[in-house]
Amino acid sequence: MIIFDCNGVLVDSERIATAVASEELMQAGFGLTPEVIAHYFTGRRPTDMYQAIEQAAGRNLPADFIGRVTAATLRRFRQELRATSHVATALSWLRGPKCVASSSPIDRIRTSLDTTDLLRFFDPYLFSASDVRNGKPAPDLFIYVAQKMSVEPRDCIVVEDSPVGVAAANAAGMTVVGFAGGSHAQGKLAGQLTSAGARTVIADMRLLKGTISALRGW
Known part of the structure; x- marks a missing residue:
């Protein structure tokens, strides 16, 4: 997952x-x-x-x-709003179940993905931290997602761009790929994501498939 x-x-x-x-x-x-x-x-x-x-x-x-x-x-x-560069291609390449877990309310998640033509990759598997007691950096959202998707946390790879998100996924027992390629990313972000617990960090979505394959040992 x-x-x-x-x-x-x-x-x-x-x-x-x-x-x-x-x-x-x-x-x-x-x-x-x-x-x-x-x-x-x-x-x-x-x-x-x-x-x-x-x-x-x-x-x-x-x-x-x-x-x-x-x-x-x-x-x-x-x-x-625009999709992150090359993310549609990256999602097309990835096989297996995928979902979204965001701190945003569900209407904002759905609007974001619908506006950028990415909803087709995930619907109906959209999860909001509004549905759990504690938001990121607590692990509640990711534990909730694992339960809803019937997967073990150790079998999940999370792609996150914030230190609090990385910390939350790490605390849930999941493997984290940090993403530092957004227009808001500062020079120190990659190091902050690593310090928060990201296993590896990428700044280009074209690297995602290879990164995930390496983490899975394929």
Whole structure:
């Protein structure tokens, strides 16, 4: 079983998502730049991010804030979102079961994959951290996916682009391939993914099939 994160792995979404979140936070009186959001919250559930921001600021976000961010993000995704370079080819090459496990809500996952014509590779096997108690870096989502897909964690390979995602998959007992090829990736990301527990790191989806074959010992 190959489990893919969505944002920053299948779709090049991180710059759009952090820009939207920053704009809405600024309008609500919370001065967080896209860079700050990316640094502290990449790979985490939006609800966990909002809770952390409220705790740090000592005040609540507006009651309609989550709805506004969700609507603005989906609108921008439909207009601007692109698949990660070469990912459709990589998915076509990979044989066997595949699924998506993301910190995003399920509507954002589905919109992201539908907009970029990647939904056909995974539907209906889409899983959101909204369905588990603890988000990444806790292993809850990946353990949940293994149970739902009737596979052992040790038989799963996860493709992740964030240190918290790598840590979550590693804690679940899965093998992790780090991906550092998104437009948001910084020079230090590969090292951060390795430090978090990635077995290997790639920056080009054309290397994915060979990497997975090597990990499986084929």
